[in-house]
Amino acid sequence: xxxxxxxxxxESVCTYCGVGCDITGVVENNKIVKIFAxxxxxxxxxxxxxxxxxxxxxxxxxxxxxxxxxxxTFLEKNPHIQKQFSSKLSEFDTNYxxxxxxxxxxxxxxxxxxxxxxxxxxxxxxxxxxxxxxxSAYAFQKFCRETMDSPHVDNCARVCHSPSLKGxxxxxxxxxxxxxxNDIYECEYMIVIGSNTMEAHPIIANRIVDMxxxxxxxxxxxxxxxxxARLAKHNCVIPYExxxxxxxxxxxxxIDEELYDESFxxxxxxxxxxxxxKILNDPYADPSFFKEVEGYEYLAKTIPNIAREYAVKxxxxxxxxxxxxxxxxxxxxxxxxxxxxxxxxxxxTGAGLMPLRGQNNxxxxxxxxxxxxxxxxxxxxxxxxxxxxxxxxxxxxxxIKGLLNMGEDITHIHPNVNKTEKAIGELEFxxxxxxxxxxxxxxxxxxxxxxxAYEKTGVYVNAMRRLHLSQPLVKSDLxxxxxxxxxxxxxxxxxxxxxxxxxxxxxxxVREVAPRRFSGADYYRLARHRKRGMQWxxxxxxxxxxxxxxxxxxxxxxxxxxxxxxxxxxxxxxxxKRFYNDSLEGYYLTTGRTLAHYNxxxxxxxxxKLDTKYDEDVLLASLEDEExxxxxxxxxxxxxxxxxxxxxxxxxxxxxxxxxxFHHAKSRINALFxxxxxxxxxxxRFKSVKVDVIPVGDE
Ligand code: SF4
Numbered sequence: 116x117x118x119x120x121x122x123x124x125x126e127s128v129c130t131y132c133g134v135g136c137d138i139t140g141v142v143e144n145n146k147i148v149k150i151f152a153x154x155x156x157x158x159x160x161x162x163x164x165x166x167x168x169x170x171x172x173x174x175x176x177x178x179x180x181x182x183x184x185x186x187x188t189f190l191e192k193n194p195h196i197q198k199q200f201s202s203k204l205s206e207f208d209t210n211y212x213x214x215x216x217x218x219x220x221x222x223x224x225x226x227x228x229x230x231x232x233x234x235x236x237x238x239x240x241x242x243x244x245x246x247x248x249x250x251s252a253y254a255f256q257k258f259c260r261e262t263m264d265s266p267h268v269d270n271c272a273r274v275c276h277s278p279s280l281k282g283x284x285x286x287x288x289x290x291x292x293x294x295x296x297n298d299i300y301e302c303e304y305m306i307v308i309g310s311n312t313m314e315a316h317p318i319i320a321n322r323i324v325d326m327x328x329x330x331x332x333x334x335x336x337x338x339x340x341x342x343x344a345r346l347a348k349h350n351c352v353i354p355y356e357x358x359x360x361x362x363x364x365x366x367x368x369x370i371d372e373e374l375y376d377e378s379f380x381x382x383x384x385x386x387x388x389x390x391x392x393k394i395l396n397d398p399y400a401d402p403s404f405f406k407e408v409e410g411y412e413y414l415a416k417t418i419p420n421i422a423r424e425y426a427v428k429x430x431x432x433x434x435x436x437x438x439x440x441x442x443x444x445x446x447x448x449x450x451x452x453x454x455x456x457x458x459x460x461x462x463x464t465g466a467g468l469m470p471l472r473g474q475n476n477x478x479x480x481x482x483x484x485x486x487x488x489x490x491x492x493x494x495x496x497x498x499x500x501x502x503x504x505x506x507x508x509x510x511x512x513x514x515i516k517g518l519l520n521m522g523e524d525i526t527h528i529h530p531n532v533n534k535t536e537k538a539i540g541e542l543e544f545x546x547x548x549x550x551x552x553x554x555x556x557x558x559x560x561x562x563x564x565x566x567x568a569y570e571k572t573g574v575y576v577n578a579m580r581r582l583h584l585s586q587p588l589v590k591s592d593l594x595x596x597x598x599x600x601x602x603x604x605x606x607x608x609x610x611x612x613x614x615x616x617x618x619x620x621x622x623x624x625v626r627e628v629a630p631r632r633f634s635g636a637d638y639y640r641l642a643r644h645r646k647r648g649m650q651w652x653x654x655x656x657x658x659x660x661x662x663x664x665x666x667x668x669x670x671x672x673x674x675x676x677x678x679x680x681x682x683x684x685x686x687x688x689x690x691x692k693r694f695y696n697d698s699l700e701g702y703y704l705t706t707g708r709t710l711a712h713y714n715x716x717x718x719x720x721x722x723x724k725l726d727t728k729y730d731e732d733v734l735l736a737s738l739e740d741e742e743x744x745x746x747x748x749x750x751x752x753x754x755x756x757x758x759x760x761x762x763x764x765x766x767x768x769x770x771x772x773x774x775x776x777f778h779h780a781k782s783r784i785n786a787l788f789x790x791x792x793x794x795x796x797x798x799x800r801f802k803s804v805k806v807d808v809i810p811v812g813d814e
Contacts, residue, residue: 120144126153126645128575128583129167130246130568130718133472134158134296134318135577136167137646140569140588147171147569147588157648158296158577164317165710166719171569173550173721174589180549180556180564181593183219184211189544189560196222216563216594216602223561224606226544230517231263240267240506240515244522245473245480247565248573248585250621251596252476252483253491253628254613255521258600260490262609266500267515270485271523272477273503274530277796278439279470280481282448284493286456286674288667291478292579293467294431295650295659299326301465304428306421308336308451309358309437309802313343314710316435316471316578323433332428334421336361337437338705338802339735339774340767349421352769354411354689355703355803359443360399360680361414362450365422366390367400369457374426379459383666383673390453390675399680408689410769426458435471436707440801444793446678456673462662472578475568479576482632482651483625492629502797503529504790510538517544520555521596527554527780530788530799533755548596550718554780566593567718572618574625574641580658581648582633584641597621684803694771699743700807704750704773704787709733712778720778732782734760735767735774743810750775750806755786759811773806 122143129136129150137156141149150171152159159167173179184207190197197204200218207213214222230238241259243252252270259268272280280290287293299305299322312320320343327333327346334349335341336358344350353361369375370391380387394400405414425432432455438447448470455461455468472478484491487500501509503525509515511534518539526535539545539558547559556562568575570591575583594602597615604613615621619638626633635653649657665671685703688694694701709729712719719725736744741764750757750773758781768774777784791800 125586125588127569127588128475128585129163130475131166131170132316133474133477133578134316135475135575135581135583136163136318137583138163138167140171142588145589147174153646155646157646158581159318160321162318162321165725169724170719170722172723173718174567174569176551176721178551180551180562182207182213182564183216184213184562185219185222186211186560193226196225216599219561219563220599220602221606223546224603227263227517227603228607230544234516236264237267238514238516239263239265239519240269240501240517241265241519241521242503242506242523242525243268243270243480243485243520245271245477246475246522246568247596248476248568248571248575248618249479249483249625250573250618251521251600252480252485253625254597254600254615254621256484256491257613258604259519260496261612262604262607266496266498267487267506268485268500269487269503269506270477270480271474271528272481272486273797274440274528274799274801275436275473276439276470276477277798278444278793279434279448281445281796283452283468283470285445285676286449286452287461287662289661290481291661292469293461293661294464294469295579295581296322298465298467298660299323299431302326302429302431303330303465304332304424304430306334306336306425306430306432307343308432308434309439310433310435310471311337311341311343311437311707312433312435312471313341315473315708317710319433319471319578334424336421338772339769349417351414351417351421353414354408355685355705355772356441356683357686358438358441358447359450359678360686361418362447362454363394363397363400363680364402364404364418365425366394366450366453366457367397368402368419368422369426369454370394372423374423375457376459380457383462384456384675385670385672386675387457390677393677397679399682408686409695410689425454425460429463429466430458430460431465431467431469433469433471436473437705437802439793439798441803442791442794442800443678443680444798445795446676449676449678452673453675456675461673462660462666464660467660470578475577476575478578478580479574482576482629491625492632504792504797504799507535507538510541513541516542518542519546520559521548524553524555526558527785528777530785530801531754531790532783532786534790548599563599564593565599566591566595571595574622576651580650582636582641582651582653583648584638584645699809702771702773702806702808704775704804704806705802706775706777706784709776709778712776729778732760732776732779732784734762735765736762737768737770737772738764738766739770740764744808745810747811749809749811750787751809752787752789752804752806754789755783757783757787
């Protein structure tokens with residue numbers, strides 16, 4: 116009998132970045148054959164970037180993890196488990212045994228229970244990614260906090276936008292974008308700082324580009340000339356680690372020239388007079404400081420011009436990890452919100468603050484409480500847990516013995532990979548829920564293959580707080596993350612607490628636990644509004660623009676948290692005349708994405724259309740280094756060494772600075788970064804590390 120041919124078009128949401136584009140998947144016989152943007156898509160506006168369009172081959176890639184795998188070395192170290200389950204285990208390959216899901220979760224529960232009993236409940240931790248749904252993220256933190264009774268849960272926001280959450284909460288009380296993307300069409304002026312928007316958030320960039328072309332109203336501030344900067348009125352290349360300096364300077368100009376909005380300041384904020392005094396007396400806040408910084412003298416004029424234009428217009432500021440991944444990332448975010456508070460550029464349509472969140476559901480994972488210091492809905496947890504860098508130390512010290520990892524490739528994507536690898540090696544049990552055998556999965560004692568976003572139902576929250584109820588494009592026999600967690604919790608005796616049968620059951624509990632944000636967002640309503648989407652907080656209506664009447668601070672007023680910039684690194688070296696020299700030592704390196712790949716590239720590199728041109732990381736260097744470097748170089752820092760990297764030369768990178776993508780574990784780029792991190796929230800200083808360059812000769 117011939118199989119019936121089935122073709123469907125199913126609406127869902129892109130699985131990659133935080134933009135959260137609405138997509139339509141064309142599915143033939145349970146296989147995705149095409150993805151396109153919905154013409155009337157509120158987010159996509161009818162266009163997808165190449166990741167969204169072509170990045171779906173991973174779904175039925177041959178090397179998907181289809182069955183639980185248990186490392187033979189783990190079974191040898193745990194002979195009682197091997198003995199008890201021998202009849203259920205069968206050979207997978209030379210390194211792994213395999214079994215059914217029920218057996219795997221029984222073994223996992225048994226091992227976790229042993230760890231809890233032997234070393235105490237806080238010897239367990241859970242580190243998750245933010246590519247899975249809210250339902251799975253919620254179940255993840257609940258499993259850690261309630262079933263395992265450990266406070267140590269964290270998510271990938273630790274290495275990206277935790278400083279945005281910290282900085283925005285300290286000043287305006289809510290760590291999320293204040294406006295919808297389409298407010299870009301309503302604003303009169305835009306500043307993009309520390310964001311390679313055209314490659315990292317391309318569909319938001321489309322709107323910015325449109326407006327910049329029409330109105331010449333864009334300022335781009337970065338350590339290199341990004342693609343977006345070429346369209347900017349002010350293309351402002353700044354020294355490394357100078358964000359807080361630049362932002363304080365803008366505040367200085369606005370105050371010094373009295374360009375601030377007095378009525379907004381008086382009615383909506385508190386502490387301005389004190390802040391004003393501090394900024395005016397700040398030894399580095401006068402932009403004329405840059406007259407002494409060789410190679411960057413033009414900033415003495417450009418920064419005041421940007422500040423003036425921003426202050427007098429209805430303006431928005433966009434930022435990415437170029438702001439957050441620094442020693443003073445949280446303070447830089449506060450300095451951004453100061454500008455908005457002083458000029459009344461927040462709490463209205465067409466004026467606001469937009470942190471460009473990275474992963475498709477990183478806003479949702481934080482909303483669900485996958486943070487050591489916030490329970491769901493940003494409530495205080497009973498006990499605060501450790502942040503990921505502290506957990507890595509605790510693993511090395513033997514205080515953490517068990518790690519549940521859900522989709523976060525920490526031995527590739529996190530800093531100081533030599534140290535992280537050592538820490539992982541000290542664990543007694545590492546369990547990973549993943550799609551592919553990426554770096555962390557290869558180190559795990561047990562790996563459970565789970566559904567991808569295109570195979571399941573679930574809620575995702577994008578960078579503008581928009582909830583999207585995703586529906587599966589294809590059917591899958593694999594479990595969803597929350598199902599694995601539910602099975603384990605029940606086997607650990609937490610049956611009543613973990614009584615979920617469907618993702619909707621989990622979501623309904625989220626709505627009860629976080630009523631302010633989600634009570635009005637049941638599955639039925641989200642499905643009905645799938646096209647338009649709904650932005651939290653959602654009661655009867657949703658909330659496209661935040662802070663219209665007051666801020667989410669204790670008294671409803673916006674706050675100023677002044678922090679003086681202290682010269683360091685590159686700025687200090689230039690001022691002391693020791694930065695520019697012919698040595699191959701002392702280069703400043705920053706890293707970032709390329710358009711075709713997403714983070715560890717686990718999904719994108721399985722698409723031939725995306726991977727063929729970008730199958731290795733690429734280092735960008737300035738033209739003047741071409742003769743000295745040659746085709747390939749190794750980079751070396753005090754923490755580690757990269758593999759040989761292919762170099763491309765461009766006038767977009769300034770002298771003695773470098774840019775490199777980080778998508779391929781084999782490059783070992785993240786071995787170059789150490790433990791330096793945001794002083795408040797421990798986000799790694801990924802956007803600046805000093806390296807020496809070792810040419811490895813032409814090939
Ligand atoms: Fe997907 Fe982001 Fe590209 Fe949109 S911009 S298609 S969400 S990767």
